[in-house]
Amino acid sequence: MTRDRTLMAVAFAVTALGVSSVSLLAPVLPELADRYQVGVQQLAYFQMAVMLPGIVTGVLAARLARALGKRFALVACLAVFGAAGVSLVLVTSFPLAVALRLVQGVGGGGLVALSFLLAGSVAPERRVRAVGYNAAVVSITMVLAPLVGSTLGGYSSLAPFAWYGLALPAAVVVWRVLPGAAASATPEATPTASPASRRAPSAEVVGILAMTVALNVLVFGWFLLLTPLLLDANGVDLTWRGWALAVQSALATVATFATGRWRARERYAVLMTLGWGIGFVFVAGAGLAPGGLGIAALIGAGICYGILNPVLAARIAVVDRGHWFGWWQSCARTGQVLGPVVAGWLIVGLPISAVFVVGGTLSAVVAVVVAVRAVRR
Template sequence: MSDTDVGVPWRSPRLYLLLATAAVAPLDVTLVGPALPAIADAFGVSSARSGLVITAFAAPGAVLAPIVGMYADRFGRRRVVVPCLLVYGGAGLAVTLATDLWQVLALRAIQGSVGGSILASLTLALVGDYYDGPQRNAVMGVVSAGISFSAAAGPVLGGVLAAYSWDAPFYLYGTSVVVAAAVYWLLDPPPVEGTTDREGSWSYLRDAAASLPARDALLVYGATFGGFVLFFGGVLTAVPFLLEGTYGLASGRVGALVTGATMPAAVVAVLNGRFARHLSNLGLVTAGFVGYAAGLVGVWAATSATGVLLTLGVFGVGHGLVLPSVASALSTLAGPEFRGGVMSLRTSVVLGAQAVGPPLFTLPATRLGLGYELPLALGGVGAALVAVGLYAAVGGRSGIRVAAAGEP
């Protein structure tokens, strides 16, 4: 197998169109979060009510993601991605015209019904359509890295723009409209164009469920849920409170430390294609959970903010192994005619983890008075147990394998 079969096709315009589509997806919450205080001031509401701007976006996506994925399978993924980009960007731009908070919430709900994580999952489904074998892992890694970099840049951009006006961050959603035009005119149709010959939604759902190997699907979706619970609850929620309360860091330094520590995820994700030459997708996920365990236990054992930074870097390495590997595993499990729905179900799993993760770490710390160190340590122990269970299930190299380029 040559490097051209497994490497990243850096000269391909298609790759950059997929990267652009993936890059606008994480601007859903990360861009708006820093603007919440300005939104509260602009409309004269409490911080709790301004926080509904985030909730209004997230709730529709959790329910509608599999439905959007179903239509992407039935009518063609590119044909669904373009309207989703247009609605996502258009509704975001329309927020700048809102004169009342309810208008902002309504527009955010429209955005969330088609954008954010849904767009990310559809983009990953397109990667599965265009690429095979280790090259699929390589491109999944690059696209996942693009998502990570965009997610890291979102709070910085949102904070800078919100300093000018509450609605300034929402102008950035106009980039989604530009990307939609580029995808429509320049992205070549994927090999899988969808089919409309199914009897209906129930028939699709029945056939999609029947097409998945139950054991492997449970392992992959379960690993996805567990990884994002640790990420949202541990790294993005508990660690900032720990850094502020134990080490007395201001919010600006906390954000910089967390962002810097998670950057290894993007770097490692880019290398996923190389790792996939030696391990199956679930083998890489297993290694990723070892990184989760070492990172969280390391945060518990750290005695300084620098120690937290270094051990979070280990967690980031684990996250960089898990993200593209679970996406590649799902693409391998799903038949081409069901890939959009299977990948979009991943969105619902991620959003579920986003809802469950923070309380799992904050409630023991606040209600039981345990502090944040112990829940983080327990999270690390849980990750280690998951790693052991995955290793037993996949048997090292076995499990969901990475096919050679050109293999069915």
């Protein structure tokens, strides 16, 4: 029990650090644009740079953990993430700042993958619950990080970068509290399949990874990019836009905890169908409902993420004994990068209401596919 509590505590802390790489700085982007003497729109490259490396580093970090132990992999990722992040305090050149964000993303992409790998290393009877709670930390961080960033930004636009410096003492703590035996893979967490089978994911694994990409496209494109645009189109000011996004993430957190018992009972197909179905109703409703009802629907869409993210993480934790965690995180990062691009491209040629209907249709299609597969089984 003590070992499991240590693993879970480290996993939660690492998740909070890794997820904060984007949302923490969102409130101070206008001030950073002034510091780097660029347009605010160019800060999109600054934010995207920290996510791009995670497309590959999730897989690489998981392989490093299997080869040298989770403790070594975690400490390496924390050191890279923290050193690159806190170094931004000294930088005034925009190209150099983007380069440092890329380096920070190398560590950050590995952190989230390794945190879920740690959560999946607890005793089998507590594994699904631990992974679900770790997914809840993602939603909680998405609520709190912008508030922390805006508070620190009130002192200085550079103050939020100091937050990333916490990763450096965290690396020391991780090295001390995770001995090699605990950080190494346990018999339950070590894949025993042959090398050939590990290179050939099952149909279920492919489905989970595909849904992970689709979910993050929806969240980072439709929720985080288009929500502020819809709110602005309805005359909602900056302060209330921030609170709307916070409530959206808070609802995701509530949904994660509320469905915990269903995950523990392995009702994965039911939860996936429910999550994607809710996504269809709320996202499409945001485009079709008038005024305030559309805004309420889009805020409520956070429930979709709160149901689906932990269930996908929990399922990948038990398929092939967690071997595909790194790929799962890389797929999440892929969706996070593609989401704003796809949503931005659609909004150029379509009314925003039609773009929300497209997003809702995506959810509906996935819900139908999951339901049909469940019935066939």
